[in-house]
Amino acid sequence: MPRLRRLDIAAVVFALVLPSVLTWLYFIVLQNTLSSVQQGVYTAGKVVQFGFPVFWVVAIQRARLRLKFPGRAGIIEGALFGAAVFALMLLTYFGWLKPSGSFGAPGEAICRRVASFGVDRPLPFLTLAVFYSLIHSFFEEYYYRWFVFGQLQRFVPVAVAILISSLGFMGHHVIILGHYFGYDSWITPVFALAIAVGGAVWAWIYYRSGSLLGPWISHFFVDAAIFAIGYNVVSGTFAGP
Numbered sequence: 001m002p003r004l005r006r007l008d009i010a011a012v013v014f015a016l017v018l019p020s021v022l023t024w025l026y027f028i029v030l031q032n033t034l035s036s037v038q039q040g041v042y043t044a045g046k047v048v049q050f051g052f053p054v055f056w057v058v059a060i061q062r063a064r065l066r067l068k069f070p071g072r073a074g075i076i077e078g079a080l081f082g083a084a085v086f087a088l089m090l091l092t093y094f095g096w097l098k099p100s101g102s103f104g105a106p107g108e109a110i111c112r113r114v115a116s117f118g119v120d121r122p123l124p125f126l127t128l129a130v131f132y133s134l135i136h137s138f139f140e141e142y143y144y145r146w147f148v149f150g151q152l153q154r155f156v157p158v159a160v161a162i163l164i165s166s167l168g169f170m171g172h173h174v175i176i177l178g179h180y181f182g183y184d185s186w187i188t189p190v191f192a193l194a195i196a197v198g199g200a201v202w203a204w205i206y207y208r209s210g211s212l213l214g215p216w217i218s219h220f221f222v223d224a225a226i227f228a229i230g231y232n233v234v235s236g237t238f239a240g241p
Helices: 003-029 035-060 072-100 102-115 120-150 158-181 186-207 214-236
Strands: none
Touching: 003 035, 003 120, 003 158, 035 102, 035 120, 072 186, 072 214, 102 158, 102 214, 120 158, 120 186, 120 214, 158 186, 186 214
């Protein structure tokens, strides 16, 4: 196997594992440290994570960055899937999980985490929601779909690339879900599987359209639903309007 090919495979493996390692550090290892330490590690980790694909493609592979705009099909597919998941998430939360008390203890932990960001009012929470839903979601699509899935296609069939990249996308979310809901809760594996399915759909849309715009729009809807639910969970702890 040529040396560069081995290095490319190693880069993909590194990209698949890195987010889970960073999440483990942030949520598990550093959970009892100062908020400033947690945020510093989190920020540094994100810089490394999202900077790595550009570094690898430009500096190591010496290729040009190409992010083209899709046809209408990619946008429509992404928007429809995202809107459907958005509605399903809100219906599941307000119609079942909240009334059943499934967010009792997890809700308290979520409130503490949000407070550690210094978010104690609606406007800062909205700012955080916009950042993650609009900006962070794009970087995750660029990372998992453009880089991880895109690189995997060079070595394995498309279906296998979709599967591996989606499981990688699921990985760090398992740690987050386990942290809040417990690894023995049915919610953790079910939600983790749903995340993997979402990642697979986004990889498929990216493969079909050749652009990140469709998956990004879809991802935006899903993150918006997460923050809508999050607002309902934490708003009772806010200090004021």
